[in-house]
Amino acid sequence: MTADTERLPPPSDVVGPRAWLRTNLFGSWASSALTVVLGTVLLLVAVLAAQWVVNARWGVVTENLRLFLIGQYPFDQAWRIWLALAGLSVLAGLTAANSGAAVRTLALWLAAGQSLLGALVFVSGLGPFVAAALVFNAALVWVSYYMALRRPVPRRPLTLCWFLFVPLAFVLLQGWAGSPLGAVPTRLWGGLLLTFVLAVASIVLSFPFGVLLALGRRSDLPVLRALSTAYIEIVRGVPLITILFTASIMLPFFLPLEIRVDALVSAIGGLTLFSAAYVAENVRGGLQAIPSGQIEAANAIGLNAFQRNMYIVLPQALRTVIPANVGLFISLLKDTTLVFIAGGGLLELLAIGRSVLAQPQWFGAHLEVYVFISAVFFVLCYTMSQASYRLEAAMGVGKR
């Protein structure tokens, strides 16, 4: 260190590719050695993987794509799925127009995902019509987005639409016997459709239950607190598979013999009971983050317990736990694969994969099927987790 170096300005940030390489890949002898070794290994793995991808029997996926997407759902009734998907696309586009970056990312990915799927469908046996329908849906997202940019839709009706959408979509998909719509029994549902139905229905249903449990756990009434705490801790202490097993195999034992429980309903019930405990813990975190001054102020202006929670505590608490609940939804989406172990005959994505592998002409194509399923989950979960990071950053969780 001579006097000259001290007078120099601070070294500029990395400039140019050579400088970048020197700082990031070849900073020291050890680092250079690591780069070379890992780079070689990575290249080797990439070559092997590319070879496998090129030579793999992808026919097992493309020829069974319909099964993977909607299971045995009758093809002539598939317009119901299209209608539900179109509704989702329009709502997503409208919402994206007056929301933050996170929702915009999600809507963008919904459009991109549908286009991607459309391309996949185009090369598969499902034909150009289905592909065109998917691209049309993707376009719907964009069109409604730009329409809403021009004439913003107020938030409240939009929120109401979302709340109505979930049960309406369910009714649309299920239909009921005797009506012009006709019933599609849930045992025919399958693949990605069923995976979505399981995850969405469980998270939506478990949310109010979880909020109640969280309030119960924070309550100063000993009986409520004890019951809620016991429920939360017991559910969190046992594996999901035991709960799903209980729901699918044992639920009939606990109900009158006349009541037949649909396999889908019992699976959703099991997932709901399970995730409610985790929702409760997330919400409890949000409740604890509320300054006690808020509660004291609510008491001071004479609100009762119900009003205090509805108008003061929950609006603030629930806002802060949205990212954590997106995380929960991601793990719930992944956990729907467990339904296939628990029995009950529900054919979600993984179970469809197993049944496709049982077809004699696709004997031994395990890797292709499982890699495809992993890729589907990866795309879904990765986009949602990125959106939740953005949401977290936008809301400044943990920064206030």
Add this chain to the structure above:
Amino acid sequence: MTNAPVRATRTPPWRNVRVLRVIAQLVTLAVVLIIGWWLVNNLLTNMRQTRLSFGFEFLDSTAGFEIGESLVPYSATDRYRDAFLVGVANTLLISLIGIILATLLGIVTGVARLSNNWLVSKIAAGYVELMRNTPLLVQLVLIYAVMLQLPAISNSITLPGSIFLNQRGLFLPRPVAEPGFGAWLTAIVIGVAVAIGLHVLASRREAAGQSAGRLRLAGYGLLLVIVAGAWIATSPLGLDVPVQERFNFVGGLTISPELTALLFGLVIYTAAFIGEVVRGGIQAVRRGQVEAAQAIGLSDRQTLRLVVFPQALRIIVPPLTSQYLNLAKNSSLAIAVGFADLFSVSRTMANQTGQPVSVIVLVMAAYLVISLLTSLVMNLYNRRVQVLER
């Protein structure tokens, strides 16, 4: 306060908070009890009609099914009680080995994500994202499918150190105790005692403000010398190396493809989550702490050992606990690859005995005990690493 100016008027009971509180609790309790009673009543009615019973007598009858791998001796002629214990032992074994391996890999991952080397940190990040965004169950069946497509016995993959990998599983050398083993253990105990003694002495000197780095080093050195010397003198451990014969390997330690796939899957999945926990913990240590440590002249290693690590540990331990619990619970997915863990054994029991209710009660209780014990141990540890606040 006898001379209160205003006598409080009595609040009517429907507005008295105390009365309302009691009523609210009684109502909740009543609702829960009624639902519970209804469910149990249905159960009893159904059992009477289907001639099932609720009880645990079946535990004493003969199980009659085989279990592939078990820690404790077991055969099909044993009772259900023993089969259940085999399941518990297998779950504990997987959880324990899994936790140890996942912690090691997780620490490596977490540190790698913070590496200055771009390639290293990107590979770690890619690995973490891949693991976190795909279902564990799919990963397990994928790994198992790969295991079954490995080469046959005759062209096993040979890894350094006489480790062989093929369709039939993983073949490792098994350490065998030789006659000198006891003497060697004694030497280790003595060495550790000496090292601890010197460590305590060094700490005391440090506390008194004297330098004791050399003393501490001498302690570790002495331990190393004693252990190594005794190893040479007694030759305590032999290795039973697996030897390839025509149809199978003989000797050594065999781990079935099921167990290998399960352990491998659980470890790489959990390690990704632990890696994030470790990274978060290290990043949460304020930069000022490191700068302050450098300012008072600590070396890089001392900064890490005395300043960064103890503070990071404090943040890491609670989320680490929940990852350990997740691993233990996720081991119940063993059934997908056909390994006989607690859940898998119990499901067989439930099918055979026709008493699913009793069996599921047992299983849930067993998992709860495992979870509670794990959290208990980790909470005790957590209390040790936390700062004592006044």
